[in-house]
Amino acid sequence: MINFGAVTVVRASLTKHPTGLNHPVKSLPSETFASPPAQEALRVIGRLREAGYFAVLAGGCVRDALLGRIPKDFDVATEATPDSVREVFGKRNTLAFGASFGVIGVLPPKAKKGVADQLPSSPDIADSPENAKDKLLPTEVATFRADGNYSDGRRPDSVTYGNAEADALRRDFTINGMFYDPVSAKVLDYVGGLDDLQSKQLRTIGEASRRFDEDKLRMLRAVRFMVTLQLTMEADTMSAIQEHADSLSVVSGERIGAEMRRVMVQTDAPRGLELLVEIGLADQVWPVLKEATWTRLKAAFEKMPTRSFEIAMATTLLVVHSSHAQAVKDLTQLTKRWKLSVAEQRAIASALTHAPSILSCEAIPWSELQPILIDRDIEAIMGTAVSLAETEHANGLSRAREDLQLEPAKLNPPPLLTGTDLIQAGYSSGPHFRLWLMQLRQLQLDGEIRDRDDAFKWVQSQPEV
Structure with a gap:
């Protein structure tokens, strides 16, 4: 047995079926199973076990629980x-x-059914009044399988159903290849x-x-796991990525964008971006990163007040590019490549345009600053400004x-006149x-015209149209 913090776990034999492991071990932290999604997963396992089928928790939730995180x-x-x-x-x-790949979504119960689960510390979620209001998503239930070839670099051409060991061996990284049996409390x-x-x-x-x-996307997922979990990369794994980096080009920009959203909101995102350059993925993901000044970017992320994708993107673009025009051009290309939403693109663009103005707003007229402060994306604008601020920008901020x-x-006073x-x-x-x-x-904003009468007088003074 291996001691892992407060949790004792059992290493499964590669030749022994998991139900044959009878070593007593402690369960994962109780808070792991406190959430409605966790309770629903336990309910699903309980039903399958009652029906005579071996079932366990799999993958990322086991990893996160062992790290002391709430999955x-x-x-x-x-x-x-x-x-x-x-x-x-x-x-x-x-x-x-996902039935063709052995995946079925199990819907949460709609009403009280009185199913008696046999799992320890797992009250019947159907009895919980929170079930209806939480609007639980379906629980993914995957059949143990061994995959065939991946001719498209994304999905297996065929799957063969197998046991837990075969299922573990076809997964991506070792930290994602573990299972947890809540009945016997074994990892x-x-x-x-x-x-x-x-x-x-x-x-x-x-x-x-x-x-x-x-x-191919597993190469980018490796970077994401390193950043989100504070890991180092094993040498053979890194060498393989460097060797296959160019093949990431076959992956859709939308999938790449989904991974990058998760990288960019991390405190250590600059480390991940720098790693993209070091292992050769930057050309396929974000080429301009090769021109980044990492000390400056890391300093900006350390000052970042809110971890949002929009603030992180705007900050990076303004640090990497020498001009606003270049930053906007790069954003346009990334919007198409990563399939950014209209709201994401708009917020990032607003931050690119207005964050520098915030930093130097100490002496500008109120009529120039006020439209920026009431912009719908002011949170992204201010967050980017704070990230980029130096000592000389203190008065503007x-x-x-x-x-x-x-x-x-x-x-934001109402206008004195309308059309x-x-x-x-x-x-x-x-x-x-x-x-x-x-x-x-x-x-009006600058206080030169204060009421409707003065506004109409000003209109009357304008040349005839």
Whole structure:
């Protein structure tokens, strides 16, 4: 047995079926199973075990629990085939969204069913009043399998159902290849994941080149795991990535973007970005990173007030590029490549444009600063400004922060006149309306025009259109 912090675990024999492991061990921390998704996963395992099928928690949730983290997702692996899983829970209570790869989604119960689970510390989630309001997602239940060839570099061409050992051996990294049996309170490790987790090492299961040939995105996932879990990369794993880095080009930009979103929100994101350059992935992910000044980027991330994708992206773009135009051009390319949403692209672009203005806003007119402060993406703008701020920008940041605390009537007073007001006053509408109203707004904000009467007097003074 291996001691892993407060948890004692059992290394599974590569030749012995897991049900034959009878060593008493402590369970994972109780808080691991406190969330509704965890309780639902335990309910699913309980039903499968009642039906005579071996079932366990699998993958990332086991890894995170062993690291003392609260898992967000709980996946179940079982010897039951997809058809058998649907028989146990009923077709109306399941979704066959990955049946061809042995994955079935089990829906949470809609009403109190009175199912008596046999798992320790796992109350029947159907009895919980929180179930309805939490709107639980389906629990993924995957049949133990061994994969065939991956001709498209993403999905196996065929799958063969097998046992827990075969299922562990086809996974990507050792830290993701462990199972947890909540009935016997055992961690089942066929791949040496526990040793690697203890030594904070990222290593592929089996031959690294083969794992990356199967799914090219695993190379980028390796970087993400290193950043999110504070790991170092085993030498053979790193060499294999360097050898296969160019093949990441076959992966869709959307999948690459999904991984990069998870990298960019980490405190140690600059380390991950620098690693992309070191192992040769930057050309396929974000080429301009090869021009980055890492000390400056790391300093900016250390000052970052909020870990958001938009702030991290805007900060990186402004640090890496020497001009606003270059940053915007790069953002346009990444938006297409990574399939950024309209909201993401807009927030990043706003931060690129306005964060520098915030830093130098100490002496600018209120009519120039106020539109920035009421921008819908002000959080991204201010977060980027704080990240990039140097000592000489203290007064600008201070002014912006103070003004953001103004009461709404002062921060964003209603306009003195609208287009409707001008029409009702007998003015013919046209392009000049927009110019007039924009100039009136500037004069209002700067205190040069204070009421409607003065506003109309100013309009009357304008040349005839």
